[in-house]
Amino acid sequence: MEKNGKKSEDIISLDENKDSDNFIDLNNSGSREDKQNEIIVPVLEKTEQKKLSFLDILAKFSPGKSLRTALDDILEGKTGALIVVDSPELKNLLDGGFRINARFTPQKLCELSKMDGAIVLSDDLKKILFANVLLVPDSRIPTNETGTRHKAAERTARQARTLAIAVSERRNKITLFYEDKKNILEDSENVLRRATETLNILEKQREIFDELLKNLNILEITKLVSVADVCSVLQRIEVIIKMMDTMKRYLTELGNQGVILRMRVRELFKGIETIESLLLMDYSNKPQNVKKILLNLNFENVIDMDSFSRIIFELSPDTQVNAKGHRILEKLNLTEREVKALISNFGNLANILEASEEDIGRILKGKAQSFRKELEGLKEQILIGKKI
Numbered sequence: 225m226e227k228n229g230k231k232s233e234d235i236i237s238l239d240e241n242k243d244s245d246n247f248i249d250l251n252n253s254g255s256r257e258d259k260q261n262e263i264i265v266p267v268l269e270k271t272e273q274k275k276l277s278f279l280d281i282l283a284k285f286s287p288g289k290s291l292r293t294a295l296d297d298i299l300e301g302k303t304g305a306l307i308v309v310d311s312p313e314l315k316n317l318l319d320g321g322f323r324i325n326a327r328f329t330p331q332k333l334c335e336l337s338k339m340d341g342a343i344v345l346s347d348d349l350k351k352i353l354f355a356n357v358l359l360v361p362d363s364r365i366p367t368n369e370t371g372t373r374h375k376a377a378e379r380t381a382r383q384a385r386t387l388a389i390a391v392s393e394r395r396n397k398i399t400l401f402y403e404d405k406k407n408i409l410e411d412s413e414n415v416l417r418r419a420t421e422t423l424n425i426l427e428k429q430r431e432i433f434d435e436l437l438k439n440l441n442i443l444e445i446t447k448l449v450s451v452a453d454v455c456s457v458l459q460r461i462e463v464i465i466k467m468m469d470t471m472k473r474y475l476t477e478l479g480n481q482g483v484i485l486r487m488r489v490r491e492l493f494k495g496i497e498t499i500e501s502l503l504l505m506d507y508s509n510k511p512q513n514v515k516k517i518l519l520n521l522n523f524e525n526v527i528d529m530d531s532f533s534r535i536i537f538e539l540s541p542d543t544q545v546n547a548k549g550h551r552i553l554e555k556l557n558l559t560e561r562e563v564k565a566l567i568s569n570f571g572n573l574a575n576i577l578e579a580s581e582e583d584i585g586r587i588l589k590g591k592a593q594s595f596r597k598e599l600e601g602l603k604e605q606i607l608i609g610k611k612i
Contacts, residue, residue, distance in 0.1 A: 283476050286479025290330050303338050303393060304373065306376060307343045308377070310345065311384045311385055313385055319360050320356070321341055321356045324353060324354060327350065327352075336355040342356075347386075361376065365379040381404075388402075425467065433461065445577070454507050455529060461503075465500075468489070505551075547573045562591075566587055566588075
């Protein structure tokens with residue numbers, strides 16, 4: 225058995241998947257162009273209204289949704305379109321056009337897109353409010369876009385703090401601008417292919433994680449755990465969690481087409497976060513602080529064992545450590561209070577394993593004998609390599 229499990233170099237880099245999250249942060253925000261004497265756009269005040277997340281927005285464009293159907297039809301018809309969602313700040317950026325105020329349907333949106341101007345949808349996307357509107361956002365708002373339609377969409381999204389959609393007949397692309405973020409919608413077949421590739425990698429990572437966890441179980445029972453052993457498991461957990469963020473995006477964008485993938489992803493992710501929490505409780509005196517650090521680590525920090533161990537535990541990888549016992553004892557027929565009492569009295573799992581039935585009895589009262597029997601059975605399962 226390899227004491228430290230797989231080498232940290234075995235952990236794959238997911239740089240190849242970075243482009244899968246196409247939402248790009250754009251610097252700065254916008255203000256109205258009639259503020260002649262102001263330098264562009266002071267920081268906008270936070271609104272009390274709950275803001276939609278990236279996944280909330282992306283879910284509205286999954287295959288089968290009426291808005292996505294309309295956009296695909298516009299793209300296929302090669303007419304192009306500029307669509308913006310209503311917001312409190314938008315009314316000051318509209319000029320001219322026709323008031324429609326009709327129920328939204330993909331057919332109506334397609335027909336109205338044949339006009340040159342922008343189309344305004346209600347904030348719940350259930351109505352078409354205006355058509356053939358001229359958008360007049362502040363021209364001083366910086367943009368990397370080159371086309372008139374895309375420039376107007378980006379500036380409007382940032383200044384009005386809303387969602388704008390540019391459909392390009394020339395580039396054959398649908399681009400979303402949501403406040404200061406940008407995303408290019410991909411064909412569902414391409415998304416499905418990339419999601420399947422990521423799922424295959426995720427399955428391999430889960431297999432490696434399960435082996436590392438079995439190895440750690442044995443080392444904890446035999447009192448031979450080092451920081452590197454703990455970090456190897458935590459590293460793999462962080463890789464899986466970061467991959468899950470990518471998978472969530474794919475599954476959201478796929479909508480109903482990703483049902484089977486979603487079921488498999490749930491199986492692969494089952495128990496991961498709970499195990500991480502228990503590991504942090506076992507080996508850190510400040511698990512909540514360590515969790516915050518893990519959330520902010522990039523892949524380079526996660527993969528480098530020496531850097532990872534010092535960032536998380538402030539110890540070198542070869543330092544010997546003892547588990548408190550939360551994760552192992554959680555497998556037994558004990559209440560949370562009893563687990564805490566055992567750890568509080570004996571300090572760690574090694575001392576609990578060596579404690580006499582009499583000593584255990586002082587904590588568990590009449591359950592000492594059954595506890596010892598159950599613990600011995602669990603030890604046997606661990607030592608033969610059984611998953612617990």
